[in-house]
Amino acid sequence: MDVLDISHSGFLTAMACVVALVAGFTGLSLTRDLAKKPVFQKKVAITLAAVALGGGIWAMHFIAMLGLKMPILFYYDAAITLVSALSAILLVGAALLLLHFAERTPWVICVAGAIVGVGILVMHYIGMAGLELCRAIYTVPGVVFSSLVAIGLCVLAFWIAYGHRTNRTILLGTVCFAVAVCSVHFLAIAGTNFVAEPSVTEFGPSMSNETLALGVIFFSFVIFGASLWVSVTYLVPPTAAPISGTEAEAGRATAAASPIPATDLQIPCESEGKKIFVRSRDVLFVRADGHYTQVYTQTERLFCAWPITEASKRLLPAGFLQTHRSYIVNPSRVARFERNRDKGRCLFDGADLPPAPVSRSKLKAIQDKLASQVGAVRA
Known part of the structure; x- marks a missing residue:
């Protein structure tokens, strides 16, 4: 069983990190000042933030995977790829619900950060399971180290962003979130070997890199558009409500x-x-x-x-x-x-x-x- 040589596209690696940064900014900004809003609006904002953060984790992973170069042709299982995205969104949503509907104690913030870290790991390894015509072989140090980094950095990101809610801490939390997502992916890849797999075990329809690229590009534009939308709230000072x-x-x-x-x-x-x-x-x-x-x-x-x-x-x-x-x-x-x-x-x-x-x-x-x-x- 020969291990395949791999390399990475520098441009796509950089773009993956940018998407993680923009997704973190969008998701954490969408949840600002939710205590002032009715329950329904809070639920809508949390849903959108979960899609932005969880979808950003997914988009970052597969942009980086598009930049992964191997000496063989490989595909993705579309159904498993979709499951990986939904898993990240649901776990991030659970963490946000905990933060905004439970008393926000230090323990709750840590648990929410840990849930998001687990979400990154689950998304990564489910996404890797969707590879066809090649197989990922993991090492124990790679799995353990990437897991510790994922949970530790996500707890730090949410501690900064939610410990004291200000524009500055949200931006610092954004950077920590992006570092967590990117670090987990590349540390996990560094501890992973790839081997050719002649047979394909189909769970869902096969998807080429070109088809995946179209989906990732579309979702990335949605994230960037949402980022522009929420960034306006940082530029326009809040106006006081009219007083009789x-x-x-x-x-x-x-x-x-x-x-x-x-x-x-x-x-x-x-x-x-x-x-x-x-x-x-x-x-x-x-x-x-x-x-x-x-x-x-x-x-x-x-x-x-x-x-x-x-x-x-x-x-x-x-x-x-x-x-x-x-x-x-x-x-x-x-x-x-x-x-x-x-x-x-x-x-x-x-x-x-x-x-x-x-x-x-x-x-x-x-x-x-x-x-x-x-x-x-x-x-």
């Missing part, structure tokens, strides 16, 4: 005095795409949601652009209590306090209102402060 006269008056009243009594503080929120101000006396509690917060009233849950640190700075001097690193409660609206050993929670009157947890370190202080309210404490 009543809201402007409320805003001026908010800034008039410091500290502001809890009954007078106006909290800027959004409801159905419109900016509104909610009086702090009507707020039951505030919950962290990524780099933003959710404001709960008796009947509504509203989006607020304040991060939890800003909410703490504004609301704690106004009489609110921080019961947990992710929760700030209005003590005057707490219906009762429940304690079970080293756990506690504040409960509120209202249908379907979740309780606000009390962390163990704050348990005694919160219980003491709420004890003065009639009927608030139940040990």
Whole structure:
């Protein structure tokens, strides 16, 4: 079994890396500011981002494979090639859903990055299984090293891009993502030998390099077009939502005095795409949601652009209590306090209102402060 000599096209290798970079930029940019959007829009944006990132992984791989030169003619199984693309898209989509619909803790970010790294590996090895008239023979060091690089660099990319969401970190995360995709492919290829395979085991129809090139070119143009579309959002400064006269008056009243009594503080929120101000006396509690917060009233849950640190700075001097690193409660609206050993929670009157947890370190202080309210404490 003779090992085939291989070489690479420098131009196509460079183009593969460019496509990975553009795909990473497009996918990570599509998921900016999703906390401000309704659930349906979040799902659409995550779907598009998964196609951009997963499809970019696939396009990078096969552009590089088009640049792979062997002394024999070889083809691709079209069905396996399609499965490799769908696998990458689905795994990336799972990671993005985890990041945008679960509490974004450091552990969740690491798990999401690891899932994307696995997606790159799955896509690569399924894609390689689609080769016809030649066969890839893998080495253990090549598989192990490429796997470690894939998962490690993807965790780093998502840690940078999602640890603190800014334009700068998204761009740095883009570079890390592209490096991860390209490194995995070429490290895996470096640890792979190719041998001629005289017979063809067909799973799906055969596809020549020319046909594959047409598909890759088309998808690459789609990615580049989407990249131009999202890049506009980096150039145009966000415009403030129009504020009615009543809201402007409320805003001026908010800034008039410091500290502001809890009954007078106006909290800027959004409801159905419109900016509104909610009086702090009507707020039951505030919950962290990524780099933003959710404001709960008796009947509504509203989006607020304040991060939890800003909410703490504004609301704690106004009489609110921080019961947990992710929760700030209005003590005057707490219906009762429940304690079970080293756990506690504040409960509120209202249908379907979740309780606000009390962390163990704050348990005694919160219980003491709420004890003065009639009927608030139940040990």
